[in-house]
Structure formats: structure tokens, C-alpha cells
Ligand SMILES: Nc1ncnc2c1ncn2[C@@H]1O[C@H](COP(=O)(O)OP(=O)(O)OP(=O)(O)O)[C@@H](O)[C@H]1O
């Protein structure tokens with residue numbers, strides 16, 4: 001097959017106007033190269049930059065399928081850009097469709113859909129302007145920009161214990177990210193992230209990853225914050241923050257797996273997705289959010305959950321990428 005790899009590449013340098021984390025979710029050259037390399041073991045690869053010219057690029061290249069890892073540009077629905085353009089051009093693509101990607105990127109929408117399906121997710125309110133008050137939530141709460149990922153805007157101080165502190169913190173976050181803020185009850189139990197592969201009755205849960213907060217610097221809150229993801233964890237001094245497979249008894253593991261499959265289906269995910277889960281103080285699992293375009297850093301020394309879970313299941317990076325591709329082909333009846 002001729003496979004088009006659609007991506008947004010991190011720029012080498014940040015423009016002076018850009019926020020420091022503006023491109024945190026975009027892929028670096030190593031990831032793009034690794035995914036292209038994996039696909040190239042079986043197919044020919046056409047690299048497709050998901051920029052403003054992508055429709056023209058796709059029309060010219062006419063790949064048999066697009067392998068989509070593009071995070072998109074500018075908008076709260078940015079992750080939908082590649083899927084929607086592929087649909088317009090009738091080019092098959094891997095992964096979830098534009099609706100699912102946009103719904104999962106907007107954490108409140110994803111939580112509304114989960115609530116309808118009785119999938120446990122922490123109570124929340126959405127704040128759109130600094131004068132708005134949070135009423136019904138139990139403290140502590142965690143605050144996050146509504147439509148970001150990669151822990152953008154979720155710094156160590158995103159956890160708020162005192163109601164009186166909230167207004168000034170909300171004001172700061174609203175200003176910095178220019179988007180509504182999700183205020184969510186904090187779950188104090190263990191945290192897991194769960195990689196799923198496949199479709200329909202064949203959705204497969206890979207070995208569960210636990211986030212080990214004991215590895216964070218002394219005094220840090222037990223959350224997988226921006227600092228934990230991108231500052232405290234470096235290739236030179238990696239935090240041993242993941243345990244995979246997580247130490248779980250069969251009952252809890254089965255409960256978490258079932259919860260994640262239900263969330264995957266409720267949001268209409270396809271081919272792959274990583275679901276973040278946390279236990280409440282009583283030990284019951286809740287879904288925090290879904291990542292239908294999961295991070296896939298190739299270097300085992302860089303902490304990346306999906307490839308880590310795949311390795312624990314005995315799959316190499318290449319096999320993981322090829323499995324996503326074959327799930328997509330099977331789903332669409334492509335050879
Ligand atoms: N309600 C909550 N209770 C406890 N911890 C939370 C809650 N919401 C978020 N966190 C913590 O903050 C981290 C980041 O939150 P979340 O997964 O929503 O952000 P993200 O930026 O979308 O993450 P990703 O990198 O997976 O895209 C979580 O991994 C978890 O440690």
C-alpha cells in the first residue's frame with residue numbers, strides 16, 4: 001500500500017509570541033521518523049505535513065490510506081482537521097473520526113457523553129469568565145484548560161485545596177490559555193493509563209500502566225503535571241514514573257479494563273486510544289479523559305505510555321504501528 005503519514009512537526013525554534021508550551025502536543029522529528037520507519041517495513045510511505053496546504057498535498061499524493069498522527073492547528077477542534085479533509089477527499093485514514101477527536105479534546109464534552117452512559121468520571125464545572133463562581137464541587141479541585149492535552153496548563157499548582165484561592169487561579173488560567181477552564185473534583189487514589197487497540201468485539205486492552213507518584217520530587221502534588229511530563233523527566237535523568245503491568249488484583253484489573261472499553265465505545269473511538277483512569281478515595285475507578293491520538297515517543301528511555309504498554313504485551317514499536325494500520329484496514333474492509 002501507499003501510506004500517507006499525516007503529522008504536525010514541532011518547529012525547531014519557538015516564535016517570541018508563542019506560549020512556552022504551544023507545541024507540546026506536536027510531534028518531534030524522531031517520532032515522525034520512527035512511525036514512517038515502522039510503516040516502511042511493509043508499505044511505501046509518503047510524508048504529509050498537516051499544514052494549510054494539506055488538502056492539495058493529499059489530492060496530489062492520493063495515498064491508499066492516511067496514517068494520522070496530526071494534532072492539527074489553531075482551533076478547539078483542530079484534531080478533526082485531517083480526518084475531515086480525508087473524508088472530503090474519500091481517502092481512508094487510521095483512528096477516530098473528526099467528531100470523536102473533537103469531543104475527546106474538549107474534556108467537558110467527553111465527560112458529558114460518559115455521564116450519559118453511566119461511566120464514572122469526576123464531577124465538574126466549566127468556567128468561561130473570571131466572575132463566574134464554582135458552586136457545587138467538593139474540594140480539592142483540579143483546574144485545566146478545556147481543550148488542551150500533554151498536561152498543557154496543568155502545572156503542579158493546578159491542584160487547589162482552598163475555595164478562596166480559586167478565583168485568582170481561574171483568572172490566571174483563563175488569561176493564559178484564552179479558553180474556558182474545566183474545574184474538576186480531585187481523585188486522590190492510584191492513577192492508571194490504559195492503551196486499547198482494535199474495534200468492535202475485538203478491542204484489546206494492553207497491560208495497564210500505573211503512574212508512580214512516589215518518583216516525583218519531594219513536595220510535588222500527586223498529579224501527572226506539565227513539570228512531571230516535560231521538565232522533571234529528562235532522557236538524561238528519566239523519572240521511573242511508570243509501572244507496567246501495574247500491580248493489580250484480578251477484580252480491579254477487570255473493572256478498569258471494562259470501564260475503559262465502555263468509554264472507548266461511548267466516545268466512538270476506533271483503532272486505538274489511551275484512557276486515563278484514577279481511583280477515588282474509596283478505590284473505585286473513574287475515567288479522567290481519553291486520548292484517541294495517543295503520544296507515541298519511540299525511545300524507550302523517554303516515558304511514553306502507549307509504546308510502553310505495547311512492549312509489556314510483547315509488541316515492538318513497529319508492530320504497534322502496523323497493528324493500528326491493520327485495525328483500520330480491517331475496519332474498512334481494505335486488503
Ligand atoms: N480529577 C482529577 N483527579 C486527580 N488527578 C487528576 C484529575 N484530573 C487530572 N488529574 C491529574 O492531572 C494529569 C493530567 O490531566 P489530564 O489527563 O486531564 O490532562 P492532559 O493534558 O489531557 O493529559 P495527556 O497528556 O494525557 O493528554 C492526570 O494524569 C492526573 O495526574
Ligand SMILES: [Mg+2]
Nearest residue numbers: 150151276289
Ligand atoms: Mg491525560
